[in-house]
Amino acid sequence: MGTCSALNCNNRSDGKPLSDGTKVRMFRFPADPVRRKKWLINMRRRHFAPRKYSALCQVHFEITQFELRRADGKKKLKLNAVPTIFDHTGSSTYTAEKPRIRSSSKQLKTDLRDPDYVKIKRRLSRRKTARKQKKESMEVETPIVKLEPVPDDGALPISDASKNNLNVQTLELVEILDTGIHKQSSICENCELLKNENISLTNDSEVLKKENETLNTENGKLKNEVSVLQKQLMFLDLALKEYLNEEQQKLFHVIAKTVEYEWEDD
Known part of the structure; x- marks a missing residue:
């Protein structure tokens, strides 16, 4: 199903397994509009509109939200399961507005003034600066070797100490x-x-x-x-x-x- 839709979460269904060695399971947003709205409110992701294949990983659900003692051993959410575990760093309150489409210069200027966009841009700039400094610190200056002229007879000069x-x-x-x-x-x-x-x-x-x-x-x-x-x-x-x-x-x-x-x- 791809990447988890929650903020500050990079879990993937085909990515790195969890600490207990199990594969990460993804759960799509419910079709019921009431339950879907509860999920979105708890996510606190502004202007987010889930698509057909948008999903949340199992990390955002408490143990009580899963069915117990299944015969096939798989994890399955209850019919009324709601995610409650999120990292809300840098997030804002959910609003039911439609996502903005950057189709004009006016809309672009509005998005540039968005606090979330400014934070992400600053974070990317800091990362770029850190990578540049690390690359410069790893560069090693090449020593300049002074070569002595070769005599006409083709023999290389040898010093007395070398002799x-x-x-x-x-x-x-x-x-x-x-x-x-x-x-x-x-x-x-x-x-x-x-x-x-x-x-x-x-x-x-x-x-x-x-x-x-x-x-x-x-x-x-x-x-x-x-x-x-x-x-x-x-x-x-x-x-x-x-x-x-x-x-x-x-x-x-x-x-x-x-x-x-x-x-x-x-």
Whole structure:
């Protein structure tokens, strides 16, 4: 519906939402002449004649002027709602006169003497002056740079102080480069030492792997020999049980553990 028709109010239906985040709702002037006149009297806008799409926003109505607990959740005015909340700064009492049409020089002179028109003109003039002062304060003077003449050979002139500064900066850069080169060379030497150590450790690891394989082979051989000896002992034990009684077997075991004894043929 456009802008609100009330004085000192810039709310729009498609503009900035309210503080609670809801969209501003606009309400057209009532068709009933009695209610319409009440609205105009409370607005206090001189020589204002509402048109077809003129409206007031919801800010100018008290909460009691809206219907409560609607099913669709929208705000709707009561049938006898009247706006009562206005900012009447710079306003005058409402009169039911028709708006003036500036169609002649005489009418224009009359409007220029209107207090409301004078106030608005003064306000616009003050704003224009403030914007001009702000623009002038933001302007920065461009410094004037004096350029020295270029010699005929095309080389730019360099002062002695600039030469000294260039020499000092060059020496500092050379020192920094030398320090970086020395650090890089020392890092490379350390890298070579680490590579050699890695190679020697790799060789030692290969040798240890081969020794481990040899020990595993010998360990397998020894296990085989132990297994053979265990079998021979079992065979001898069975043979002793066949040819000796229990007392002779006990005596044989005792003597074999303590004294080296050789059996006779008998």
